[in-house]
Amino acid sequence: MLKDTLKDKIKEYILKKKIFLDLKIDRSFNVDFLAQGEYNINFIIDDEKTKYVFRVNTGSQLELTNQISYEYNAIKALEISGVTPKVYFVDDTKEFFDYGILIMEFLEGRPLEYDKDLAKAAKIFAKIHSIDINTIGDCFIIEENICSDRILEGKRLLKNYLESPIVNKELKNFFYNFLNWAEKNRNREKYFIKNKWHVINNTEVNSHNFIIGDRSSYLIDWEKPVISDPCQDITQFLAPTTTLWKANYILTKEEKDNFFKTYIKSLDGGDKNIRERVHLYSPYLYLRALSWCAYAWLEYQKPDKNIKNMDTFRKIEQYLNIDFMKSLLKGYM
Known part of the structure; x- marks a missing residue:
């Protein structure tokens, strides 16, 4: 498997490039598999005193040729928030590996639990959404037209799916x-253009992209952040397509209300009607989520796919159930 091949090469790479000296770890460090997503594989570098995450990028959801550098620059810009990991090294040359790689901070903690950690998540979002985007340069993609962008994204993701003979009518x-x-x-979309409110959005805010620690908590996995309206992250975080993904949980109205109250109270710049923004954007978030599921389902039919996570595949099939999809759009369509 790809992860096994990579694991064998990581130690050789770190020793050959003498990266262990910069990281201040013993040259007898260990490399262990940590986790994998659809577009990356993560390992732990550990010398029993210090741990790092060694991240291997295998694809780009943003269709970028410099995906790993984009991620590295984004994490660097976000360090000021205090609720994202620090990053230490990037290599996008693909000279040693066939993929871009970066090394970042290993954070102790557990995934977010919706019934316990909503207030912590609200405060994390508020800290990130309070960063003055005028101070971070031009390292992020900017999305001005969030409804049009979701339509274009949906059409791109659905193109092969809608043409495939193996998809039912x-x-x-x-x-x-x-x-x-x-x-x-x-x-x-006119509302968002007329009432512009731009912040840094993670765009992948499922429960397992939060690290909840005893003292501090964090939002990780900055694979495809953008500058856009904060409703992108808030809508996605609260949506059933997110809460069911890893935790099989659906938020109550009271839980959502409490989340909004904490988020609004914690924002530096104050609220600009986040609830209305979430209501307007929700169907476009569902278009993104369900179109990606359709795209990913078709990808999983390919025998040469590098990463195959069967838990992900089962969840994709659950989301593509026609009754489930219709229930999400009740009141809109």
């Missing part, structure tokens, strides 16, 4: 109708 019709609805209602 009912599912194809659902996505054709969804795209048509999104096109007809893209004027929702």
Whole structure:
């Protein structure tokens, strides 16, 4: 498997490049598998005194040729928040590995639990969304037209799915109708343009991308951050497509209300009607989530796919259930 091949090469790479000296770890360090996503594989570098995460990038959701450098620069810019990991090393040459790599801080803690940690998550979002984007340079992609961007993204992700002979007609019709609805209602976007509020968004805020520690808590996995309206992250964090993903949990109205109150109270710049923004953006968030599931489902049918996570595949199939998708859009379509 790819992760086993990479593990064998990581120690050789760190010793050959003498990176262990910069990291101040003993040359007898160990390399162990940590976790993998759809577009990355992560390992722990450990000399029993200090730990780091060695991250290998295998693809780009943003379709970037410099994906790992984008991620590195984003994490560097975010360090000021105090709720994201520190990053120490990047190599995008692909001379030793066939992939870009970076080394970052290992953070102790556990994944977020929705019934316990909503207030902590709200405060993390508030700290990140309070960063003055005028002080961080131009290292982030900027999304001005969040509804139009989701439509374009949906069309791109769904192109092969809608043309595939192995996808059933009912599912194809659902996505054709969804795209048509999104096109007809893209004027929702005018609200965000007229009432501009731009912050740094993570765009992948599931429970396992939070590290909840005894003293501090963090938001990790900055693979595809953008500058855009904060409703991107807040909508995604609260949506069933996110809360069911790793934790099989659906937030109550009271839990959402308490989250909003804590988030608003913790913002440096004050609230600019986040609740209304979330309501307007929700169907476009679902378009992104469900279109990605359709795209990923088709990718999983390929025998040469580098990373295959069967838990992810089962969740994708659950989300592509026609009744589940219709329930998400009740009140919109």
